[in-house]
Each structure stands twice: as C-alpha cells, then as structure tokens.
Amino acid sequence: MPEAPPDEAPALHVEEIDVTYGRALSALRSVSLTVPHGGVVALLGANGAGKTTLLRAVSGTLRLHRGAVTAGRIRYGGTVLDGRDPVAAVRAGVVQVPEGRRVFAGLTVDENLRTGGLGLSRRAPAQVREARERVLTLFPRLAERHRQAAGLLSGGEQQMLAIGRALMASPRLLLLDEPSLGLAPLMVERIAEVVREINAQGTAVLLVEQNAGMALSLADHAHVLEVGEVRLSGPAAELARTDAVRRLYLGETADGQGAA
Ligand SMILES: Nc1ncnc2c1ncn2[C@@H]1O[C@H](COP(=O)(O)OP(=O)(O)OP(=O)(O)O)[C@@H](O)[C@H]1O
Ligand SMILES: [Mg+2]
Numbered sequence: 001m002p003e004a005p006p007d008e009a010p011a012l013h014v015e016e017i018d019v020t021y022g023r024a025l026s027a028l029r030s031v032s033l034t035v036p037h038g039g040v041v042a043l044l045g046a047n048g049a050g051k052t053t054l055l056r057a058v059s060g061t062l063r064l065h066r067g068a069v070t071a072g073r074i075r076y077g078g079t080v081l082d083g084r085d086p087v088a089a090v091r092a093g094v095v096q097v098p099e100g101r102r103v104f105a106g107l108t109v110d111e112n113l114r115t116g117g118l119g120l121s122r123r124a125p126a127q128v129r130e131a132r133e134r135v136l137t138l139f140p141r142l143a144e145r146h147r148q149a150a151g152l153l154s155g156g157e158q159q160m161l162a163i164g165r166a167l168m169a170s171p172r173l174l175l176l177d178e179p180s181l182g183l184a185p186l187m188v189e190r191i192a193e194v195v196r197e198i199n200a201q202g203t204a205v206l207l208v209e210q211n212a213g214m215a216l217s218l219a220d221h222a223h224v225l226e227v228g229e230v231r232l233s234g235p236a237a238e239l240a241r242t243d244a245v246r247r248l249y250l251g252e253t254a255d256g257q258g259a260a
Helices: 051-059 086-092 109-114 125-138 140-144 155-167 185-200 212-218 243-248
Strands: 012-021 025-035 040-045 067-076 094-097 173-177 204-209 221-226 229-235
Touching (some): 012 051, 025 040, 025 067, 025 204, 040 051, 051 067, 051 086, 109 155, 125 155, 125 185, 140 155, 155 173, 185 204, 185 212, 204 212
Parallel strands (some): 040 204, 040 221, 094 173, 173 204
Antiparallel strands (some): 012 025, 012 067, 221 229
C-alpha cells in the first residue's frame, strides 16, 4: 500500500490485534476498531479490560511496558504503527494523553507545554508558537498560571495541562486515557466541552473512559472491551440504549432506575 500524502484525511485502523505483556500475559485478543478522520470513538470497559493497552499499542508506548503486538495490524492512513516507537506515532500525527495525567510536577506550566511535540524537531518556531497560542486559548486557566509549577495545579487543571501538552504536537488523532478520572462533575463537564472543541477544530479522538455517560455523549461510535476482547460495538446512541451498557456502565438497576 502506498504511503498516504500527509495532507490526506487519514483514519486509524486497528485490525485484529493481539497484545501480550512479558512472555505470557495476553491482554488483548483479536481487537479491531476504526477511528475515522475527524471522528470521536469511545472505548469503554471495566478495570483491567485492556483499554490502556490498546492506546499504548497505537501510540508506540507498549514496549516501554514490556508489551508487544503479537498479531494483527495497526495503520494510520498509509503508515503502519504496530511495532513502531512513540516518535513515529507523533510524526504520523497520533498523540496519547496518558492515564493519570503524568505532568512534570516540578516544571512550570510553560515548561510542561514545551515538552509536548519534542519529537518534531524540524518544526518552525512559528508553528510551535501557534500551537501554544491554541492551547492557551483553549485553556485560559493555564494561561493565567503559565509560570506556576504544575504540581500546584488542581487535578482538573493538571488534566488540562496533560491535554494541552499533547496538543502542542498538533495531533490529527488524540488518544485520551480516562480524562475524567477523579474529577468533580463540573470539571468532567468542562473536560467534555474541551474534547468537543478539539474535535470541532478537526482532531479525531479515541476516548477511553469508565464514565460511560460522558463518553457516549461525546462519541459517534463506541466499543466495549471485556477482558481483552471487544464485546459490543455500535453507534454511541445505540449502545447507550442497550441493557448491558445501561446496567454495567451507566449505573442503572434492572428496572431502569438510576442507581443511588
Ligand atoms: N506493564 C504491564 N505488565 C504486565 N501486565 C500488564 C501491564 N500493564 C497492564 N497489564 C495487564 O493487562 C491487562 C489490561 O490492563 P490495562 O491497563 O490495559 O486495562 P485498563 O482497561 O486500562 O484498566 P483500568 O481501567 O484499570 O485503567 C490487565 O490484566 C493488566 O494487569
Ligand atoms: Mg487504563
């Protein structure tokens, strides 16, 4: 297959991948999903289902965790991503926001932002300035605190910084790992707005969440992972109506009432 020209609208295709950690631990089995150019796709599932593992496989960070794609193929446009490193993914336009934020607590907000897109050394300073402007417009709170140490930010602000740092690489596909984790409802709503805005600016999003309500309200399409396998897939609105998703992930009881 020829390499797609860089400005052609690429889609992510994960095709029947198996992922193993170490020698034996099978974390994903025959998992497939597609994120179309400019789309939002949600990946739901309980703890340990393999959600983070899937994002690592796409972003080339699996090897850092002693994992490997042992079967199948990951393509982004014309670029094969399985078995590549994180720099290759970033260069292809695919950037992951890790679970748990992982901002550098001792560095300032600005310094954290500057670490975003470091694999893209050939970028002109004007491009970097433009990316920074975009981030600070999207997150006025970060603009106000740009000289402050990241460790002093609230959890929600750290999540914004983690997303902002990823946006510094001007991704065309953003991989978001549980951005709502541990945040108060108002902050979750704010993060949801930000994801909508990022998507409206043309960036596709693969959103991993345990907060199914938030994820399904944002996504066009969704998949449910269960112990390493895709159990359910479909349009987000349809999945939100299925009994299994309502009970397991939307906190409803069997009689259709919201749980306490
Ligand atoms: N570095 C690792 N080495 C060995 N096993 C791992 C490693 N990382 C994850 N696993 C295992 O792979 C499986 C999938 O884990 P993963 O972190 O992808 O799940 P998850 O769906 O993201 O869960 P959570 O919602 O808790 O974040 C689990 O059984 C986990 O114990
Ligand atoms: Mg995870």
